Amino acid sequence: MKTPALLITFSALALCARASLVTRTVAYEQGGVKLESYLAYDDQTTALRPGVLVVPEWWGLNDYAKGRARQLAQLGYVALAVDMYGGGQATTDPKKAGELSGQFYGKPLMAERAQAALDQLLQTGLVDDKRVAAIGFCFGGAVSQALAYSGAPLVGIVSFHGSLVPASPETAAKNRARFLICHGALDPFTKPEAIAAFKQSLDDGKIDYQFVTYSGAVHAFTNPDADAIAAATGLKGIGYNEAAARRSWQLMQQFFGEIFATK
Numbered sequence: 014m015k016t017p018a019l020l021i022t023f024s025a026l027a028l029c030a031r032a033s034l035v036t037r038t039v040a041y042e043q044g045g046v047k048l049e050s051y052l053a054y055d056d057q058t059t060a061l062r063p064g065v066l067v068v069p070e071w072w073g074l075n076d077y078a079k080g081r082a083r084q085l086a087q088l089g090y091v092a093l094a095v096d097m098y099g100g101g102q103a104t105t106d107p108k109k110a111g112e113l114s115g116q117f118y119g120k121p122l123m124a125e126r127a128q129a130a131l132d133q134l135l136q137t138g139l140v141d142d143k144r145v146a147a148i149g150f151c152f153g154g155a156v157s158q159a160l161a162y163s164g165a166p167l168v169g170i171v172s173f174h175g176s177l178v179p180a181s182p183e184t185a186a187k188n189r190a191r192f193l194i195c196h197g198a199l200d201p202f203t204k205p206e207a208i209a210a211f212k213q214s215l216d217d218g219k220i221d222y223q224f225v226t227y228s229g230a231v232h233a234f235t236n237p238d239a240d241a242i243a244a245a246t247g248l249k250g251i252g253y254n255e256a257a258a259r260r261s262w263q264l265m266q267q268f269f270g271e272i273f274a275t276k
Contacts, residue, residue: 033055033056033057034053034054034055034056034083034086034087035052035053035054035055035056035086036051036052036053036079036082036083036086037051037052038050038051038052038101039051039052039093039133039137041129041132041133043125043126043129044122044125044126046099046126047099047100048096048099048100048101048126048129048130049074049096049099049100049101050074050093050094050095050096050101050130050133051074051078051079051082051093051094051096051101052082052091052092052093052094052134052137053079053082053083053085053086053091053092053093053094054086054090054091054092054137054139055086055087055089061139061140061141062089062090062091062139062140062141062144063089063090063091063140063141063144063145063146063269063273064090064091064092064093064134064135064137064139064140064141064142064144064145064146065085065090065091065092065093065145065146065147065148065269066092066093066095066127066130066131066134066145066146066147066148066149066157066160067081067082067085067092067093067094067095067147067148067149067153068095068097068127068147068148068149068150068152068153068154068156068157069094069095069097069103069149069150069152069153070150070151070152070153070233070236071110071111071113071114071151071152072103072104072105072110073096073097073098073101073102073103073104073110073113074094074095074096074097074098074101074102074103075103077150077236077238078094078095078150078153079094081094081148081150082094088266090269091134091137091139091140093130093133093134095126095127095130095153095156096130097113097114097117097126097127097152097156098113105242105245105246106246107246107248114152117152117156118155118176123155123156123159123160124156124159124160124162124163124165125163126156127147127156127157127159127160127165128160128163128165131145131147131160131165131167142166143166143168144168144272144273145166145167145168146167146168146169146170146171146190146269146272146273147160147161147165147167147170147171147190148170148171148172148173148265149170149171149172149173149175150173150174150175150233150235150236151173151174151175151176151232151233152175152176153172153175154172154173154174154175154176154177154194155172155175155176155177155178157170157171157172157175158170158172158175158177158178158192159178161188161189161190161192162178162180162181162184162185162187162188163184163187164187164188164189165189165190166189167189167190168189168190168191168272168273169190169191169192169193169268169269169272170190170191170192170193171193171194171195171265171268172192172193172194172195173195173234173235173261174195174196174197174200174230174232174233174234174235175194176202176203177194177203177207177208177211178211179210179211179213179214179215180214180215180217180218180220181214181218182217182218184218185214185215185217185218185219185220186218188218188220191220191221191222191268191272192215192220192221192222192223193222193223193225193264193265193268194222194223194224194225195225195227195257195261195264195265196208196224196225196226196227196230197226197227197230197231197232197234197254197257198226198227198228198229198230199229199230199231200230200231200232200250201231201232201249201250202232202250208224212224223268225261225264227254227256227257227260227261229254229256229257230254230257231250231251231252231254232250232251232252233251233252233253234252234253234254234257234258234261235253235257235258235261235262236251236253236258237253237258238253239251239252239253240252240253
């Protein structure tokens with residue numbers, strides 16, 4: 014039986030689409046720690062394009078973070094999923110994740126480690142250095158905020174169910190980024206008074222921000238594996254919410270359309 018020509022054409026197009034997505038490990042060092050971040054981009058164009066850092070949840074550089082980098086590459090961005098812990102490591106153990114992420118909170122290392130990844134992204138030769146953003150999930154949301162507060166050349170950040178880091182007058186003065194904060198209305202890890210204090214700090218610092226709350230969503234609402242993780246680890250307060258995940262990702266794309274618009 015002959016294969017229809019149309020089927021052959023579709024198969025060829027699908028093969029080309031897959032072949033255009035390039036992923037590779039980017040090895041570098043920061044503070045004596047050897048790091049292995051994950052780069053994804055479409056090689057069908059040589060034009061400079063916007064770059065996006067993807068900072069993972071406290072689990073580290075796992076398949077979820079890498080998958081988000083590939084999704085961004087398919088949208089036309091150059092994405093670098095960040096290795097925060099060294100050796101590209103990831104864990105499924107909440108205790109270990111807490112130990113790994115705990116070394117960064119409230120310390121300059123958080124922004125410094127992210128800046129090292131940003132430097133690598135800019136050095137690829139693929140990125141328009143005037144159009145760079147960072148997104149982060151949970152722990153990664155806090156990292157993205159800390160990086161912006163350090164004065165890094167970001168035009169925007171997106172925090173998905175991230176820890177909230179209030180801006181001080183000093184860090185607000187350094188910040189160059191617009192903020193999109195996507196938060197679960199039922200997230201048990203962030204108290205209402207913490208949200209109020211965070212918003213007040215952004216208002217006081219005159220930071221351009223959107224704080225969007227998704228009804229019914231708890232912590233980690235964008236991660237399709239969150240329910241399985243909760244069941245396997247006994248970790249309470251996390252769960253996937255398809256509607257919130259879809260809507261927040263769409264809002265991110267709209268936000269990027271605004272901040273990456275050429276003048």
